[in-house]
Amino acid sequence: KAGVTQTPRYLIKTRGQQVTLSCSPISGHRSVSWYQQTPGQGLQFLFEYFSETQRNKGNFPGRFSGRQFSNSRSEMNVSTLELGDSALYLCASSSGIVRGGVEQYFGPGTRLTVT
């Protein structure tokens, strides 16, 4: 099976702009989660989508939003970019329905730099 893919891999944006990141999960996986990784805050959960519904959301401002399509592909949008949004954004997929939990498979990430 092909792994989780994320596009683009690198992105440079200016403060105030908006950005959309894309994630294609492993075939058959219905859950897609997004994480932000920064040197200062580490890895932080943004949100998770399962069958096109947001099931959980982390403590991020409303400028961060996402959606999931019927083919399980997901997009994440950040509006009105700030310098502090510079980070590695990781997407993870899983089957999402295993009792006791299931491992998540991460993509290579999108490195966003805000100038």
Add this chain to the structure above:
Amino acid sequence: SQQGEEDPQALSIQEGENATMNCSYKTSINNLQWYRQNSGRGLVHLILIRSNEREKHSGRLRVTLDTSKKSSSLLITASRAADTASYFCATDAGQGAQKLVFGQGTRLTINP
């Protein structure tokens, strides 16, 4: 905010030695997972241990879980240069969503 802490923050050992990393967490969990990350790339899943399990093995990896102490450890035996990476523990509270809460990680360096 981080669920827990990892200890040590950095570890440097010689190739062939064993490496042990510890993770503590604060709240009840459904499972605990360990991941590896090489230099700012994506995370690779290593082991998942459920709250009713005490120990799991996978190749050179051994993970223990003590829910009474809210702690876990990852042991890598016979380390190799390729094991150089950051290792993260992540807890899953299992509240109906795939939400992992990560520790700050341990930076492991294997010296040849």
